[in-house]
Amino acid sequence: MSDLQPYPLHFKPEFKERVWGGRALERFGFEVPQGAIGEGWMIADHPNGVSHVANGALAGKGLDEIRELAGAAWFGAKGATGNGRFPLLIKLLDCNDDLSVQVHPNDHYDRLPEGELGKTEMWYVLDAKPGATIIYGLTPGVDRAKLAAAIDEGRIADCLQEVSVKAGDAFYIPAGTVHALCAGVVVAEIQQNSDTTYRLHDYNRPGLDGRMRELHIEDSLNVIAYDGAGASRMSTDAAKPGEWLTLASSPYFVTDKGIVAGEWSQTTHGDSFVIVIVCEGSGSIDWANGVVDARAGDCFLIPANLGRYSLNGNMTVLRSVLP
Template sequence: MYPLKFKPVYKEKIWGGTALISEFNRDLPNDSIGESWEIAAHGNGSSTVANGKFKGQELMEVIKSHGEKVLGSKARAKDYKKFPLLIKLLDANDKLSVQVHPNDKYANEYENGELGKTEMWYVIDAQQDAKLVYGVKPEVTKEEFASSIKEGRLQENLIEVNVKPGDVLYIPSGTVHAIEEGILLAEIQQNSDTTYRVYDWNRMGKDGTPRELHIESALDVIDFGSKPPSKVTGLEIKEANTTREILVASPYFITETLDITDRYQLEAKGDRFYVLMGLEGEANLLYQDQKICLTAGETVLIPASLGKYQIEGDCKLIRSYIQDLTEFKTELKAQGYSDEEIKQIAGL
């Protein structure tokens, strides 16, 4: 086993642009790329390995032939049928629709066994005064929300927040949200492509007609009356030459940043896989007397059986993985962190 890089799967979107060229020197097929699926194994797009002996194979092919060596001993049976994560870069040159995603139960029942979609965003770049839609005002009822859509005044019921590079937002299923123009971000999410649009800024599609909305389904899944979401602060852990900040811990993924100034020793012990995405600088991954480079904007899958490896460089990465939350919290408490400190992590 070795760190797996993949060819991006590009998605043309009416709201897409060319930020991936200016930011990461990508060679894009056109000037309206809204999504780059960095690691994907979905019916709507699947990654192929770009390096090493598995080059040209799709991710699920590698999993099918090497199973536990890739996913780990603690992977769930369903993960062998459907890789649990979808890792993306999103370029919002224009506003995305105001939308919401279902949970697992609803998606399984109404979307042909699809997973639900809980996700998180890390803002890589944002124009001055960039904004996101991030939740519904807590006093808004389902009935009022539906009426405001019909009457063309939905925006008054939405919460907008300003964002800047480095901001992190956690978006559980049922949370109304929209990326507005001038934002480039990394998205870590469940492996799902189900979106219910509730408002599309009166925009026309390529065919000159309004894009499809999914208002009834959205009303079924929106979490009305919930506390307004807030930007993630995370739990900061200082280690030798590295600041590790745990941002999100959900049943679907745990995500943290690693801010490394020299080198950082890690180990894939056989129990779970890890995903690393470069945010800033350049990292060298040293493993088994070999080395690969990970630049900003690149993503790599660390197989569960890789063993010890280290990251060298002056760089910042996102690291994502899946772990039982009880086990995860027990580990943090054993390191001396209190319940109050652990609650700073979004999702806990």
């Protein structure tokens, strides 16, 4: 790899059919397979899905293989997790129906599946139909006993906070936060590289195989942060061209929103790769040895050793780095 020059990696998504999915990801120009497609794993290195590079000298190679070849030079000193995988998982989600009410554990939960991590994540709302909502936390005063009783009595909805959403809203969801995306939203999700989800409630809905999906009541009750985990939401209307607006700052990622209007110079710093998600508009990413086109829905991994590059055009982007 020493003779291969770093460049922005553009990935072909790994699509996932979900009972709550739809066809909204087609709007980004992807070749979406048939079915109810709920998730596009845009940048992924996980046993349940690996994304493959679509451009340049590494086209066709999976992120897992590239990490083995390139190492810290491309991915930065911070670019590995405790289990040796890429530290983040980047998704686009099409919520054509309500997702299950769920919660994620942290890294220290003693009943994590072998080799898995906890999951802290954030959402950026790309699109929301009028009246769209999400579940975001428990109502004040709900503790484990009250929630368990509500579940037993079929009235869990009494314990859930429902909030309205619009395009441009951002939600930080630390492990331990009860949450659910609801019908009518399309979101970009930045998260720890984990596929561990505990379901509290699933509307008595069968899965794609016609069977009822498993609930994880005991694990959910164990990992919920009843006094709050530090979840926060914000409108990002204050974002200005040429300035980064921080949306989430966690132990696992820092994510900013930026508005590109013309040419905007950037630099990598060696200790972390940079993830760029194009939320809307179009343009390009330019660096010393080339240029790659960028449009809404595209996700790029900028190697830590790329150095100077620029975002060009008219587009809204998210930038994520390791803290």
